[in-house]
Amino acid sequence: MQLTSPAFKDNAAHALHDPNLQKALGHVEKGFIDKRKAAADRLPEFEALRDRARDIKNHTLAHIDLYLEAYERKVIASGGHVHWAETAEEARAIVLDICRRLDARTVTKGKTMIAEEIGLNDYLEEHGVRPVETDLGEYIIQIRNEGPSHIIAPAVHVTKEQVEADFRRVHTHLATDRDLTEPTTLLGEARAVLRREFLTADVGITGANFLVAETGTSIIVTNEGNGDLTQTLPKAHIVLASIEKITPTLDDVAQILRVLARSATGQDMSCYTTFSTGPRRPEDPDGPGEYHVVILDNGRSAMLGTEFQDMLRCIRCGACMNHCPVYHSVGGHAYGWVYPGPMGSVLTPSLVGVDKAGHLPNASTFCGRCESVCPMRIPLPKMMRHWREREFERHLNPAAARWGLGLWAFFARRPKLYRLATGVAANLLGWLGRRAGGRFATMPMAGGWTKYRDLPAPEGRTFHDLWAERLARQAAKAAKSPAPASAAKGH
Amino acid sequence: MSRDAILSRIRRSLGVAATDIDRRATVSDRLMRPPRGLIPKRGQLPPAERTRLFAMMAERVNCTVARVADAEAIPEAVADYLRGRNLPAALRRGADPRLAALPWDGQPQLAVSVGPSDGQDMVGLSHAFAGVAETGTLVLVSGEDNPTTLNFLPEYHIVVVRAEEIEGDTETVWDRLRRVYGKGVMPRTVNMVTGPSRSGDIEQTILLGAHGPRSLHILVVGGQD
Numbered sequence: 001m002q003l004t005s006p007a008f009k010d011n012a013a014h015a016l017h018d019p020n021l022q023k024a025l026g027h028v029e030k031g032f033i034d035k036r037k038a039a040a041d042r043l044p045e046f047e048a049l050r051d052r053a054r055d056i057k058n059h060t061l062a063h064i065d066l067y068l069e070a071y072e073r074k075v076i077a078s079g080g081h082v083h084w085a086e087t088a089e090e091a092r093a094i095v096l097d098i099c100r101r102l103d104a105r106t107v108t109k110g111k112t113m114i115a116e117e118i119g120l121n122d123y124l125e126e127h128g129v130r131p132v133e134t135d136l137g138e139y140i141i142q143i144r145n146e147g148p149s150h151i152i153a154p155a156v157h158v159t160k161e162q163v164e165a166d167f168r169r170v171h172t173h174l175a176t177d178r179d180l181t182e183p184t185t186l187l188g189e190a191r192a193v194l195r196r197e198f199l200t201a202d203v204g205i206t207g208a209n210f211l212v213a214e215t216g217t218s219i220i221v222t223n224e225g226n227g228d229l230t231q232t233l234p235k236a237h238i239v240l241a242s243i244e245k246i247t248p249t250l251d252d253v254a255q256i257l258r259v260l261a262r263s264a265t266g267q268d269m270s271c272y273t274t275f276s277t278g279p280r281r282p283e284d285p286d287g288p289g290e291y292h293v294v295i296l297d298n299g300r301s302a303m304l305g306t307e308f309q310d311m312l313r314c315i316r317c318g319a320c321m322n323h324c325p326v327y328h329s330v331g332g333h334a335y336g337w338v339y340p341g342p343m344g345s346v347l348t349p350s351l352v353g354v355d356k357a358g359h360l361p362n363a364s365t366f367c368g369r370c371e372s373v374c375p376m377r378i379p380l381p382k383m384m385r386h387w388r389e390r391e392f393e394r395h396l397n398p399a400a401a402r403w404g405l406g407l408w409a410f411f412a413r414r415p416k417l418y419r420l421a422t423g424v425a426a427n428l429l430g431w432l433g434r435r436a437g438g439r440f441a442t443m444p445m446a447g448g449w450t451k452y453r454d455l456p457a458p459e460g461r462t463f464h465d466l467w468a469e470r471l472a473r474q475a476a477k478a479a480k481s482p483a484p485a486s487a488a489k490g491h
Numbered sequence: 492m493s494r495d496a497i498l499s500r501i502r503r504s505l506g507v508a509a510t511d512i513d514r515r516a517t518v519s520d521r522l523m524r525p526p527r528g529l530i531p532k533r534g535q536l537p538p539a540e541r542t543r544l545f546a547m548m549a550e551r552v553n554c555t556v557a558r559v560a561d562a563e564a565i566p567e568a569v570a571d572y573l574r575g576r577n578l579p580a581a582l583r584r585g586a587d588p589r590l591a592a593l594p595w596d597g598q599p600q601l602a603v604s605v606g607p608s609d610g611q612d613m614v615g616l617s618h619a620f621a622g623v624a625e626t627g628t629l630v631l632v633s634g635e636d637n638p639t640t641l642n643f644l645p646e647y648h649i650v651v652v653r654a655e656e657i658e659g660d661t662e663t664v665w666d667r668l669r670r671v672y673g674k675g676v677m678p679r680t681v682n683m684v685t686g687p688s689r690s691g692d693i694e695q696t697i698l699l700g701a702h703g704p705r706s707l708h709i710l711v712v713g714g715q716d
Contacts, residue, residue, distance in 0.1 A: 024694070031695040045531045052529050059521075065501045065509070066518040074675065084494040136701060137692035153692060160694050183693040191702060198702075199610050214522050215677045225688040225703025228643045232680070243497065248518075249525035250668075254661040258531070268548070269626040271688055272703070275681035283635040285585070286607040287679050297497045304504035 001116055001147045003352055005336030008359035015330040024157050025331050028150075032322035035266025036373065046262065053256045054377045057313040060248060061304065067213040067246045068295070074216025078278030080291035088118035091296050095120060095205065095238060098292055099129045102235055104202035110220060110227030111135040112207030113151055113316060114240040114296055116338045117351070120205075131205075132197045134226035136190050143170045149332030149340065152264050152318040157331050160186070194226070204230035204288065208241035209260070209315065211293070214249040217277045218293060221260060221270045228274055236290035237276065243300050244312040256315060259375035264317040299351045307386045311346050313376040320370035320380060326363050335360055342370035342380040349387050358396050361387035419464055426458045433457020522675070527662060534625035534659030541624045542654045542714045548627025549709055552686030553699060556709045562651075563594055565710060569616065569649060570598045572708055578647065583608055584616040587636035590651070607638035608645060615645035615704075621664045622657035622711075626685055629709065630664050633680035642682050648704035650684070654714025 004011060015021055040046045060067060072082045085091035091114075099107060107124065109115060109131055121131045121142070133142040137155035141148060143166050148154030155163075164180045167189055180186055206227050210219040218239045220227045231237040247253050261267040280287030303309055321327040321341025332340030337357070339347050345360035354361075361384035370380045391397055392405065411418040433440065439454035449455055502509055536544060546556040559568050573580055581602040584590050595603050608615060617637045621630040629650050633639045642648060658664050661683075672678060688703030699705055 027695040031691075043531060043533070045529055048529055049531075056528075062505065063514055063518050065498050065505070065507070066515060068498065068501075070518065070522060078677075084492075084497055086493045086496055090493060134702065135692070136690045140692065153695065155692055156695070163693055183696050184698050186693055187690060187698050187701060191700070194702065195610065213518075214525065215675055217677050223688065224690045224692075224701035225643050226701065228639070228682070229702055232639050232643065243501070248521050250665045251525040251528055251662055254665065255528035257661070265691065267552075267685075269552075269628055269683070269685040271552075271684065271686050273628075273683040273685075275677060275683075277677040277679055279679070281634070281679055284633055284679055285635060285638040286640045287633060295497075297493075297500070301497055301500040301504055304501060305506060306504070 001119055001338050003337050003356060005348060005352065005357040005360060008334060008336055008363060011334035011336055012330040012363070015334045020159050020162060021157050021331050024159050025328055028153075028156055028322060029328050032266070032318075036263055036319060036322070037266075039262040039266040039268060042268070043258070043262065046259070049255060049258050050375050050377055053259050053315075053375055054313060056247070056252045056255060057244075057376060060246060060252075061244065061309060061312055064243065064246060064304070067248055068243060071211050071213040071216055071246055074213070075278065075291075075293055076216075078216050078291075080216065080278045080293060083292060083294045085294055085296045086298070088296075088298055091118045091240065091294050091298075092120055092123045094292075094294050095240075096124065096127055096129070098236060098238060098290075099124070099203055100127075102202055102290075104129055104235075106130045106132060106197065106201045107203040107205055108132050108134050108197055108201040108230045108234065109138070110204070110206035110222065110230040111138050111154070112205065112240050113148075113338060114207055114242055115205065116148060117242075117298065118240075118296065120240075132194070132201065134194050134198065134230055135222075135224060136187065136226075139190055139194065140166065143167075147333065147338065150318060150321060151316050151339065151341075151343075157333065198226075198229040198233050201230075201234045203236045203238060204232075204234040205238045205240060206231050208239050208245050208293075210247045210253050210256070211241055211245045211295075212247055212250060212253060212275075215275075215277055217250075217275045219253065219273065219275050221257070221273050223265070223267075223271045225272055228272055231274075231276060232287055234288060236292065237279070237288040239276070239291075239293045240296065241293060242296045242298065244314075256375075260315055260317055263319040263373065263375040303350050308346065308350050308383055310378050311343070311350065311383060313378055314343055314347070315376060316343075317375060319373040319375065323369040323373050325365060325367060325369075330363075335363075342384070343378075346378075346380055346383045346387065354387055354391055354394070355396055358387070358391045361385075361391075419462070422462045422464070426462045427460055429458045430460025433459075525665075530660050530662060531625060534623070536624065536659060538654070538714060541659055542657055542711060545622050545624040545627055545657045546709075546711060548624065549629075549686070550627070552627055553689075554627065554686055554707045554709050556711060558711045558715060560713065560715055562589065562592075562712050565590075565593050565651060565712070566595050566598045566601065568710055570601050572649065573601075573614065576647070576706075579613060581612075582614040582616050582649070583612040583641060583645070585618070585635070585637040585641060587618045589618050589636075590616065608640040610644045612641075612645045614647045614649065615641035616649045617641050617651070619650050619652040620656070620681075621667065622652045622709075623659075623661050623664060623683075624657055625660050628661070628683050628685045631682040631684060632668075632678040633682075634678055639680045639682065642684065643688075643703045645704060646700075647706045647708065648687070649708045649710065651710045651712060653712050657711070657714075
């Protein structure tokens with residue numbers, strides 16, 4: 001996928017003025033949040049399971065080399081092949097080699113973010129292999145020639161009317177006067193068109209939600225059933241997975257599954273959780289004749305042992321972006337690469353470099369909703385802060401921002417001077433503000449704010465003053481009537 | 492070689508040695524004796540209530556569920572279902588001896604074919620390996636008995652599950668799978684199926700019948716109180 005993260009600011013401005021996008025984004029805010037909450041509330045053990053899921057992945061990451069080796073042994077024992085790829089180029093070449101050896105013309109694809117990450121579709125097409133996306137959302141964006149804007153709902157930025165127009169443009173073999181006004185007719189049309197592709201494809205490519213070391217199994221979690229048709233019908237099944245998908249045992253998978261679908265779509269379980277181990281067996285009446293797993297690193301091993309290691313716990317549920325006010329406003333494409341939202345703001349700089357993706361960890365209000373819903377308890381805001389620090393250390397921010405931060409840091413390191421300076425500033429602004437009617441319509445060095453709205457004037461006292469006064473008041477009250485200790489916590 | 496490069500980069504990052512015996516022992520111990528996680532209370536019920544929970548959870552995800560007293564009653568229940576939906580009296584099933592042994596000749600109008608699906612079948616019939624009450628999930632395994640294509644290509648999927656093979660949770664199903672297939676061994680495909688196929692990819696509106704079956708009908712055999 002073309003990287004446009006360096007242009008995040010322009011992308012975002014463009015997104016804010018796109019009426020179709022803004023209409024479509026309304027569905028994210030409305031749909032995902034309530035469903036996740038209801039599903040989590042139905043399971044009393046949900047919070048405890050989040051802890052378990054986090055602990056399982058932490059244990060796995062600490063032993064990831066050994067679990068990968070154990071997994072590889074099991075895949076080979078079940079008749080499958082494991083291919084290791086350090087880079088995107090290497091992974092693409094491995095897939096193309098398999099396709100060429102099998103003389104493949106058409107490959108069907110289940111939803112895989114790794115294929116997006118390595119730019120597989122364009123590469124296959126350039127080399128004479130036709131990739132067909134079969135997940136409805138992926139199919140829609142493929143015919144629109146776009147990348148995904150969400151990791152589990154890739155076409156969430158598209159309205160129903162746009163899908164209709166795209167289907168009419170592409171499915172020219174169908175009657176032009178057909179009715180496509182309802183989502184169900186659109187779905188029916190996609191089902192019929194893609195059914196033929198499933199039955200004639202030479203190779204099927206899927207991603208993996210988990211690789212199981214205990215058994216050499218790859219797992220996909222889906223709702224449509226397209227991933228299963230993709231991997232069952234062709235001559236070969238190729239699984240694309242990154243190293244951190246490895247999970248020790250089937251029991252560990254069962255634990256994480258309990259938080260995955262609930263966090264993603266608010267389902268207790270997705271419709272299809274499919275475990276694949278090796279190629280079809282001699283007695284099997286169906287299934288692929290060959291089974292290949294491509295294990296991709298692409299920068300992840302360098303995250304281990306750093307402050308970004310926790311990001312490798314991510315199970316790609318999408319809850320962080322579903323709850324992100326920035327994502328709600330600008331959608332996924334503005335982030336400029338494969339992974340949007342808070343998880344993308346942490347992962348993208350790790351994979352493509354903070355020099356190119358530095359805007360992403362800055363596009364956060366640090367409201368903390370992402371961390372509060374992350375099933376794997378990944379401290380996303382903290383890691384975005386780490387990226388901002390690295391950006392600062394490497395002198396990547398604009399001079400004005402660096403100068404401003406330097407100035408602030410000078411005062412912040414000298415608390416007395418800080419209080420004195422903020423006291424003077426608050427007093428001065430309070431005095432000016434009272435003369436200006438309590439609001440500033442313009443303000444030197446704050447034009448970015450006052451261009452769109454007034455700046456409320458301070459009332460003349462600093463937060464520190466007010467806080468000290470509040471504490472004194474509470475102490476006086478407590479001295480008068482001794483209250484139980486817990487009552488003092490009620491703010 | 493990329494494999495060795497990746498593994499040694501991982502070890503460098505983690506600051507560990509490939510030869511560390513303690514780490515290897517930790518890993519092989521977890522793989523040999525998978526620790527039991529936290530099992531939600533929801534499915535931990537006596538058999539009759541467990542079966543009822545299974546049916547309720549399956550219906551909640553848009554399955555239809557019928558209960559039959561014993562396996563002999565399956566052909567009639569299947570014929571009833573097809574009639575009730577105005578479907579042609581024809582289905583395809585796998586070679587599963589538990590299905591083959593049923594009194595199909597009691598339903599002479601019903602055309603039953605055997606084998607994997609090529610996409611032309613309206614109705615598929617499978618026998619589940621197990622059910623999971625916690626989520627109303629069916630567990631189907633591939634093999635000569637139950638072709639995987641039957642789970643996905645037909646428009647309507649009917650699945651038989653024995654009440655005594657409905658467990659409270661997935662972990663208990665894994666115990667049985669390990670007993671039947673051997674430790675660390677899996678059939679080519681294990682399908683956990685929770686409701687008929689669906690998609691929410693157009694404006695987040697959930698619609699049934701994406702690429703897999705539009706309808707999923709479950710026949711629970713036995714276990715009636």
